[in-house]
Amino acid sequence: MQKFMPDIAHSxxxxxxxxxxxxxxxxxxLPLVVSSKDSPExxxxxxxxxxxxxxxxxxxxxxxxxxxxxLDEFSNHQTLTPKTxxxxxxxxxxxxxxxxDQAQVTLKFDYHLRRRSLLSGKTGWKxxxxxxTATYKEQTVVLELSVxxxxxxxxxxxxxxxxxxxxxAFDQQFTEQAIDKDQVMQWLGSTQGIVATPHSQRSIxxxxxxxxxxxxxxDILGLIDALENELKxxxxxxxxxxxxQEFARLNGQNLMFCEDAARKVKHILNQQSDYSDFWLRINHxxxxxxxxxxxxxxxxxxxxxxx
Numbered sequence: 479m480q481k482f483m484p485d486i487a488h489s490x491x492x493x494x495x496x497x498x499x500x501x502x503x504x505x506x507x508l509p510l511v512v513s514s515k516d517s518p519e520x521x522x523x524x525x526x527x528x529x530x531x532x533x534x535x536x537x538x539x540x541x542x543x544x545x546x547x548x549l550d551e552f553s554n555h556q557t558l559t560p561k562t563x564x565x566x567x568x569x570x571x572x573x574x575x576x577x578x579d580q581a582q583v584t585l586k587f588d589y590h591l592r593r594r595s596l597l598s599g600k601t602g603w604k605x606x607x608x609x610x611t612a613t614y615k616e617q618t619v620v621l622e623l624s625v626x627x628x629x630x631x632x633x634x635x636x637x638x639x640x641x642x643x644x645x646x647a648f649d650q651q652f653t654e655q656a657i658d659k660d661q662v663m664q665w666l667g668s669t670q671g672i673v674a675t676p677h678s679q680r681s682i683x684x685x686x687x688x689x690x691x692x693x694x695x696x697d698i699l700g701l702i703d704a705l706e707n708e709l710k711x712x713x714x715x716x717x718x719x720x721x722x723q724e725f726a727r728l729n730g731q732n733l734m735f736c737e738d739a740a741r742k743v744k745h746i747l748n749q750q751s752d753y754s755d756f757w758l759r760i761n762h763x764x765x766x767x768x769x770x771x772x773x774x775x776x777x778x779x780x781x782x783x784x785x
Contacts, residue, residue: 495535500582502529502545511557512589515695519557524587530570530578537577544573549583558585558610560621560692567614584611589625589698593715596724602715606702609686624686625701630711630725631762634733636676643674678729679765681736683709683743686783688755697752708746709739736762740773748777757783 506526513519528545548569556562563583570581588605595601609624651665665671683705706712710732714725734742740760747756755777762771776783 497535498532500529501532501540501542502527502582503542506546506549508549508553508585510553510585510587512587512698513557513559513695514589514699515693515697517591517699520589522587522589524585526586527582527584528570529582530574531580532577533579534577540574540577545570548573559695560612560689561694563610563612563621564614564619564692567612567619571614580613580615582611582613584609589702591699591702593712595714595716595718595721596728597720598716598718600716600718600721604713604715606698608698610696619692621689621692622686623689623696623698623701624684625698625705627683627685627702627705627709628713629681629683629706629709629739630678630713630729631681631734631736631739632676632678632711632729632732633766634735634738636766637730637733640674640676644672647671647673676733677765679763680713681739681760681762683739684759684761685743685747686757687747687750687753688783690752690754693752704746704750705743708742709734736760736771736773740775744775744777753777755779755782757785 504525504527506528508524508526510522510524511519512522526549528549530540530545532540548566551569552562552566556565563585566583567581570583571578586607586609589608590603590605592601593604607626609622611622611624613620613622647670648665651670652662685701685705687701711725711728714721717725739762740758743758743760744756747753747758757776758774760773764770774785776785
């Protein structure tokens with residue numbers, strides 16, 4: 479004989495009537511297989527958020543276990559793609575047909591890529607924070623992809639001030655004698671020759687894009703590559719001396735305020751036809767100041783992301 483168990487969420491009345499925008503769970507631990515365009519499938523450890531709205535003002539609550547079980551089934555039997563994520567939203571709605579007509583799921587994980595060094599050919603792992611959000615509202619699925627790319631930024635103002643000090647040191651050293659090329663070369667290679675260096679800092683570009691359609695894959699690699707290629711100075715994995723020297727050269731040839739980096743990223747995102755909207759935040763974690771330098775920009779479409 480099956481034991482009767484009360485279902486308070488179904489049978490009890492709400493203490494206070496009213497609809498709710500989102501109800502669900504966060505910090506759900508979820509192993510996933512991720513399919514990204516032009517990149518092998520990858521096993522990741524994700525944290526998930528799952529929500530539906532609550533349309534019935536008298537309902538006590540939603541069936542949270544149904545959301546969890548739908549994610550668990552998805553984790554065990556499917557690969558993460560735009561279409562499979564949309565099917566999860568459909569399960570959220572169908573399991574709450576009398577309560578909800580909107581659904582949302584967010585997945586956060588680190589995406590690991592093998593990255594080649596600048597010159598030596600060595601490779602190493604780099605982890606990129608990724609966030610994917612799928613929302614079903616007004617019978618439409620909206621997909622958003624967020625990534626964070628770490629790079630080095632060298633201050634143009636600091637570089638100009640350092641060059642001025644080097645010029646002054648050169649003038650003091652060679653004012654009263656004929657300039658000999660070998661002597662100048664030796665001096666330039668000494669600590670007396672390069673008396674100042676510009677400050678640079680580790681910086682992060684956070685980017686969120688809204689995808690135009692339910693493609694067969696999330697193009698995580700494509701977005702990361704586009705950002706790193708535009709910024710020119712992504713942080714490195716495996717590094718030999720020749721790589722470090724090339725990194726120094728790239729920093730010197732790509733001096734950037736946070737405003738410069740934001741404009742570069744905005745320009746490259748505007749060239750991408752797969753994104754209907756985007757939001758970006760540039761964070762330069764200053765080595766000169768105790769505070770950070772920040773720039774924020776959006777694509778600027780009607781009813782789109784705001785800064």
